[in-house]
Amino acid sequence: AYSSWLSTTATKYNCYFMRKNYFFKATNIVLLLLFFTVLQIAQYTFVFHNIVLPTFWYLDFLLVLFFGSLVFLFPWRLFDKIYIPIIYGITVVFTLVNINFFNTAGDIFSLTYLAMMENSLNVAASAASIDIPFTVLGSLSILLLIAVILLFDRFLFKQDKEVFKEHYKKNKLVTSILAVVTVLICFTSYALTSANAMPAFLDNTILIEKKDNFKEYGMLNYYLKEAPYILFGDKMNNKVEKQLKEYFTIPQTTANSFTGLLKDYNVVNICVETGDDLMLNETLAPNLYSLFNDAITFNRNYSKNKTNISEFIGMTGSAPVAGIAKKYQYSLPFSVPTMLHEQGYSTLYFHDAPYETDVYDREELMPKLKFDEVYMRDDLFPGEPGWDFSGTFSLDSDAMPVVADKILAHKDDKFYAYYMTLSMHGPYDRPKNHERLEEKYGGKYYAAVANGQFVNPLKGTVNEHCVDNYMMAVMDFDKGLGDFIQKFKDNGVYDKTLFVLYGDHEMYYVGADGIPLNKTLCQTEDMSYAKMYKTLMCFANPQLKKKFGDMIYDQFTTPYNVAPTILDLLGLKYNPNYYLGCSLFSPEMKKKQVFYSIELSAFFNEDFWSFSHKETFRRFNDKADAKEFLQEVSRIVDREVKLNIIYTNDFFSTHDFKDYTF
Numbered sequence: 001a002y003s004s005w006l007s008t009t010a011t012k013y014n015c016y017f018m019r020k021n022y023f024f025k026a027t028n029i030v031l032l033l034l035f036f037t038v039l040q041i042a043q044y045t046f047v048f049h050n051i052v053l054p055t056f057w058y059l060d061f062l063l064v065l066f067f068g069s070l071v072f073l074f075p076w077r078l079f080d081k082i083y084i085p086i087i088y089g090i091t092v093v094f095t096l097v098n099i100n101f102f103n104t105a106g107d108i109f110s111l112t113y114l115a116m117m118e119n120s121l122n123v124a125a126s127a128a129s130i131d132i133p134f135t136v137l138g139s140l141s142i143l144l145l146i147a148v149i150l151l152f153d154r155f156l157f158k159q160d161k162e163v164f165k166e167h168y169k170k171n172k173l174v175t176s177i178l179a180v181v182t183v184l185i186c187f188t189s190y191a192l193t194s195a196n197a198m199p200a201f202l203d204n205t206i207l208i209e210k211k212d213n214f215k216e217y218g219m220l221n222y223y224l225k226e227a228p229y230i231l232f233g234d235k236m237n238n239k240v241e242k243q244l245k246e247y248f249t250i251p252q253t254t255a256n257s258f259t260g261l262l263k264d265y266n267v268v269n270i271c272v273e274t275g276d277d278l279m280l281n282e283t284l285a286p287n288l289y290s291l292f293n294d295a296i297t298f299n300r301n302y303s304k305n306k307t308n309i310s311e312f313i314g315m316t317g318s319a320p321v322a323g324i325a326k327k328y329q330y331s332l333p334f335s336v337p338t339m340l341h342e343q344g345y346s347t348l349y350f351h352d353a354p355y356e357t358d359v360y361d362r363e364e365l366m367p368k369l370k371f372d373e374v375y376m377r378d379d380l381f382p383g384e385p386g387w388d389f390s391g392t393f394s395l396d397s398d399a400m401p402v403v404a405d406k407i408l409a410h411k412d413d414k415f416y417a418y419y420m421t422l423s424m425h426g427p428y429d430r431p432k433n434h435e436r437l438e439e440k441y442g443g444k445y446y447a448a449v450a451n452g453q454f455v456n457p458l459k460g461t462v463n464e465h466c467v468d469n470y471m472m473a474v475m476d477f478d479k480g481l482g483d484f485i486q487k488f489k490d491n492g493v494y495d496k497t498l499f500v501l502y503g504d505h506e507m508y509y510v511g512a513d514g515i516p517l518n519k520t521l522c523q524t525e526d527m528s529y530a531k532m533y534k535t536l537m538c539f540a541n542p543q544l545k546k547k548f549g550d551m552i553y554d555q556f557t558t559p560y561n562v563a564p565t566i567l568d569l570l571g572l573k574y575n576p577n578y579y580l581g582c583s584l585f586s587p588e589m590k591k592k593q594v595f596y597s598i599e600l601s602a603f604f605n606e607d608f609w610s611f612s613h614k615e616t617f618r619r620f621n622d623k624a625d626a627k628e629f630l631q632e633v634s635r636i637v638d639r640e641v642k643l644n645i646i647y648t649n650d651f652f653s654t655h656d657f658k659d660y661t662f
Helices: 002-048 057-073 077-105 112-126 132-157 164-170 172-197 210-217 219-232 238-248 286-293 307-316 336-342 362-368 396-408 431-450 464-490 517-522 542-548 559-570 626-648
Strands: 266-272 295-297 346-351 373-375 415-420 497-503 537-540 595-597 602-604 608-610
Touching (some): 002 057, 002 132, 057 077, 057 172, 057 219, 077 219, 210 219, 238 626, 266 307, 266 336, 266 559, 286 295, 295 542, 307 336, 307 497, 307 559, 336 346, 336 415, 346 362, 346 396, 362 373, 396 415, 431 464, 497 559, 537 542, 608 626
Parallel strands (some): 266 497
Antiparallel strands (some): 295 537, 602 608
């Protein structure tokens, strides 16, 4: 009788304990969902202002529920105390990174950055701005969740002994079945719901319309979709190949009155580091000013991308949305260096960065793009020490004369040379970076300021010296440019050379107050304003200037126009379907152009700002037609999808370009 009573009591206790343990686990999941919801509200309110939660908020909710339900597979309470905070901690980290990314660059975090993290820490650090309040609150919320779980555990089980092993042995089958059923229900609910809510086209536009997809489907679902795209790229099959052939073989007319004007001319393409339009000043940059007087200038030019992306755009007319990765071959028959290489041009690339500190691995990339010769600092100044991002930047005034000599060694042949400048690289709040510049140019600069020949837009603020340092760096670039151009004139090839200058991005580096300078200069906290991204651009050649006249090119332009314009002026037959922009002299320029910023995942011109082809986010011009703008965005998205299939599949490494052009 005693044995029977003991057995009955033990069974009852185990059933009671099992219910109690399940209640503990279920409550922990509820706490996780509650904390996650509050976290999401904070994130979406900060990033999207008038949006509290994603449109399909329940997708992330179900995904958290599924991962949380895994606690039922393990009977130990200790697992809950560790696992639940880890899940929440991961979401906190992603949220804080997103908020800080948005605060600094108007962007949200992408898993593509992980692939570049090892090489880009110095660049990222120079532009970083940490949102202290959100970082502190996020960290405290993790500690609060852990504290609540521990207190609840103590309250619920304070009178119970540790009988997990005995309990699990006696209820192993029931516990396992209930756990598996619970997890399957959660997973099935998420799988069916997400399949219904997330359209198939999202696979191709996940990165192109990043912010819109993030806004629609939630943070966790966005990253869940992004990861396989980054790892495996676009899917390739016979149907996709047929679509590409149909798209890229559509005949287009490119001829205009400027086509072939500079046939067989040399080309020097200079991408200006932080080529903000603030740098064009007759007193401080007389050589640049003189070149612009001998050029077609573009007073409404805009650019916003990382330097390597802006470089790539100037060479190819587009760029891979997932970033430039070593694993791809980049066999691109439509790129400028490839096409000119096939026309017998000598193709040369220059950048005064040491191989060991070049964050974008140009040594490997540029030969893939058919540059015959690639010169980095080790080649330009053999035996001399390199530099790093601690404040020992190389100067363009030293490098550009050497670069000119390397180019002019090919003066008896046709050449295409691409030079990436360096002097204006930020940040501008590190005294060590600019001691040499102030010693060389400080006297002239401060005299110009005193005489009213240059007005510092941040005069009287804590960031005044940042602009001072930037403009002295501009003066150094200008000194190098003057020596560079003079060598071309002395060698008699200036008139037979097309010089193209364009800025990679605006002055976005963080100032002395921890706020990005572009925000301070434009007096706004919002990154979604076109005026923040004005950069310089010019096409300089006496023959070109003579035909165009003294007029200023008064239309919206971007670096996407560079590659097709060079090919157009040289008279080369090219397929405009492979470029996001068009030649500056093409009839297509009659349409209002739109700039696609890969960095911001945004589309904009002087009339509208958008994160997708579906709707505008901000209007700058009350009279502008939103429908026309969104149609152009749709065209860009469609073309970028197809170009990314080419990039991520190394398409022309295995396919004949002649079969995919007209």
